[in-house]
Amino acid sequence: MNAFENALAQLARASAVRTVSPAILARLSKAEREITVSIPVTMDDGAERLFEGYRVQHSSARGPYKGGIRYHPHADIFEVRALAFWMTLKCAVAGIPMGGGKGGITVDPRDLSKGELERLSRGWVKRMYPILGPKQDVPAPDVNTTPEIMGWMADEYSKLTGDMTNATFTGKPLDKGGSEGRGAATGLGGFYVFEALREYLELPEKCRVVIQGMGNVGGNAARIFHEHGHTIIGISDSAGGFVRMQGIDPAKIEAHKKEHGSLAGFPGGEVIDNSDFLELECDLLIPAALENQITGDNASRIKTRAVLELANGPTTPEADDILFSKHIAVVPDILANAGGVVVSTFEWEQNLKGEHWTEEDVNARLKELMQREAAAIAARAKELKTDLRRAAFIVAIERLEKAMV
Ligand code: NAD
Numbered sequence: 001m002n003a004f005e006n007a008l009a010q011l012a013r014a015s016a017v018r019t020v021s022p023a024i025l026a027r028l029s030k031a032e033r034e035i036t037v038s039i040p041v042t043m044d045d046g047a048e049r050l051f052e053g054y055r056v057q058h059s060s061a062r063g064p065y066k067g068g069i070r071y072h073p074h075a076d077i078f079e080v081r082a083l084a085f086w087m088t089l090k091c092a093v094a095g096i097p098m099g100g101g102k103g104g105i106t107v108d109p110r111d112l113s114k115g116e117l118e119r120l121s122r123g124w125v126k127r128m129y130p131i132l133g134p135k136q137d138v139p140a141p142d143v144n145t146t147p148e149i150m151g152w153m154a155d156e157y158s159k160l161t162g163d164m165t166n167a168t169f170t171g172k173p174l175d176k177g178g179s180e181g182r183g184a185a186t187g188l189g190g191f192y193v194f195e196a197l198r199e200y201l202e203l204p205e206k207c208r209v210v211i212q213g214m215g216n217v218g219g220n221a222a223r224i225f226h227e228h229g230h231t232i233i234g235i236s237d238s239a240g241g242f243v244r245m246q247g248i249d250p251a252k253i254e255a256h257k258k259e260h261g262s263l264a265g266f267p268g269g270e271v272i273d274n275s276d277f278l279e280l281e282c283d284l285l286i287p288a289a290l291e292n293q294i295t296g297d298n299a300s301r302i303k304t305r306a307v308l309e310l311a312n313g314p315t316t317p318e319a320d321d322i323l324f325s326k327h328i329a330v331v332p333d334i335l336a337n338a339g340g341v342v343v344s345t346f347e348w349e350q351n352l353k354g355e356h357w358t359e360e361d362v363n364a365r366l367k368e369l370m371q372r373e374a375a376a377i378a379a380r381a382k383e384l385k386t387d388l389r390r391a392a393f394i395v396a397i398e399r400l401e402k403a404m405v
Helices: 003-015 022-029 077-094 114-131 147-161 184-197 216-227 251-258 317-325 340-354 359-384 388-404
Strands: 032-040 049-057 065-072 100-107 138-142 206-214 231-237 238-242 270-274 282-287 307-309 329-331
Touching: 003 022, 003 065, 003 317, 022 032, 022 388, 032 077, 032 114, 049 065, 049 077, 049 114, 049 138, 065 077, 065 147, 065 340, 077 100, 077 340, 077 388, 100 138, 114 147, 138 147, 138 282, 138 340, 184 216, 184 307, 184 329, 184 340, 184 359, 206 216, 216 231, 216 307, 231 251, 251 388, 317 329, 329 388, 340 359, 359 388
Parallel strands: 065 100, 065 138, 206 231, 206 282, 282 307, 307 329
Antiparallel strands: 032 049, 049 100, 231 238, 238 270
């Protein structure tokens, strides 16, 4: 199943818990607009190469489309469509005034020089700018897109349109209208959700944590859980996982990876295969890489007490059932990783108002919102006697239904 089929299966499963009008279900099953473009880029050797780019605008029922842009060799329209769908639900779960969208380019950015990457990023904006804007569609970073890339895109957009609000792209560098706290927001938001639900999940005060992925989201989550006294016993990147039962200092392993290009050789533990990595025994498993990681094939061997989905779509519906039968709770992506889009929305609001909020202010607002919505979804799950994913979907669908009606 591709990611979008998984997303539709989740929708069907949630609507079995509480009746949802067929018209609303039909609207949520289709994006409002999908665009595929070809982007010509002059490479450093003078040759021209064409790249494929996407923007899916899933729903504007609750506000302008909002969602990141992914650069990945496997990015395609199905993946971007699924990610856009989840953004619609996520923004509704968070209660922010945004709709759902997502973008992407099929590319491995490691194959490109910095100049080629900049020309490609500006090329995506040249193709897409008529459908973007602070009141239309507000993109952000995702896998392999950085504040620097958002800065290039924002600059290209203002050159093409004359719009100087800086409010069309979020996740920008601080000196280009970025928000304090945006870099760490997804990991920090996930931590606030964990804190709000720890007792509900029956987890110990100090957990043994395994984190898949050490990019923006996984790296920040590792740092924050470590700072709060939890023990990171495993962390991984695309090449493999590193395990150390006494605990890993995230700053040290990151510095090691920067110097040596891999996790191998970090003292006191061992490198294991990515497939074995997810099956480590722990209290909290945090997928923070890509979708379809916990599937029907490996779910029965997962040995955590709970899963906090900081990646989008890491657990398939089949795996959800297996985990449920093993009493492993899953905190769904549309709640757990909403911190990124929440602070992106704060950034958009600051840009439109010409304000700059302090990091303390941003984090306090983030904490209040994430903990409030997490508690509301846990209460709804109890009331409906269902899991957190179905409860989060129901809360989102009810909010979307009100907006659509
Ligand atoms: P990133 O590019 O910064 O990092 C991705 C990380 O995943 C890298 O460390 C990479 O080595 C690792 N990785 C890739 N394949 C892997 C594999 N098979 N096993 C283990 N590790 C692997 O991306 P990111 O922004 O941290 O995004 C990670 C996930 O979080 C994605 O699913 C993304 O959609 C989601 N997300 C991101 C944000 C955000 O604000 N950036 C917000 C919400 C959700």
